[in-house]
Amino acid sequence: MKTGTKLIGIAGSFLLLCTFTIKQTNYINKVEWLIGTWENKTSKGSIYETWSKITDNELLGKSYIVKGKDTIVFENVRLVQQQDELFYSPTVKDQNNGLPVRFAAKIISATQLVFENAHHDFPQIISYIKISTDSLVAEISGVSNGKERKQTFPMKRIK
Numbered sequence: 001m002k003t004g005t006k007l008i009g010i011a012g013s014f015l016l017l018c019t020f021t022i023k024q025t026n027y028i029n030k031v032e033w034l035i036g037t038w039e040n041k042t043s044k045g046s047i048y049e050t051w052s053k054i055t056d057n058e059l060l061g062k063s064y065i066v067k068g069k070d071t072i073v074f075e076n077v078r079l080v081q082q083q084d085e086l087f088y089s090p091t092v093k094d095q096n097n098g099l100p101v102r103f104a105a106k107i108i109s110a111t112q113l114v115f116e117n118a119h120h121d122f123p124q125i126i127s128y129i130k131i132s133t134d135s136l137v138a139e140i141s142g143v144s145n146g147k148e149r150k151q152t153f154p155m156k157r158i159k
Contacts, residue, residue, distance in 0.1 A: 027086040027108050028057055031079065033130050034113075035059065038155035040138075049138070049155065057081045088115040088126055122149065133157070 034051040051061040061077035077090045078100065086105035091098065103115035103126055111130040118124055124142030131137060134157040141150040 025084060026056070027081045027105065028053070028059060028079075030108055030110060031059065031086070031113060033110070033133075034061070034079070034128065034136075036157050037159035038136065039158045040153045040155045047153065048158075050159075051079075088113075090126075123151075 032053065035053055037048060037050045040047040040049075045065060045067070047063065047065055049061060049063045051059050054060045057080060059079040061079065062073050063075040063077075064071050064073040066072075073093070075090050075092045077088060080087055080089065086108055088103040088105070089100040090103075091100040101117060101120055103117040103120070105113065106116050107114035107127075113128040115126045116124060120142075122142050122144040123140035125140070127139045127141075129137045129139075136155050136157075138153040138155060139150060141148075143149070
């Protein structure tokens, strides 16, 4: 009887583990449409954003401009899944003492990503909307100095 009870306990534990594993969502796979290099052309020049997959749970991004032969990076971003949550953590040059700020995903789909951090000064919301395979709109928004602000960055895939 003891052997049978042990086998039932082991089998039950295995089924519980399998159920838990199946229920976990791999959000990184859902957001792989970000991977590549994107360009936002402005009157002052182009802003680029490049995303690459680092591990099964993480994408790494950077925003930069190119002036002549120099590449000037002004933001590095980790998009990382921790258990059943996805976080967008940008580190912006000369802000927040060089430390990342963490935004939690509120919407994750094949065409939209929305991240929020209500306690951040600005922005409080960062979003990406996939228009097509080669087109997206990035947006930062929130309240700054008591006023609603929003900046929109239409981007085209170049790589």
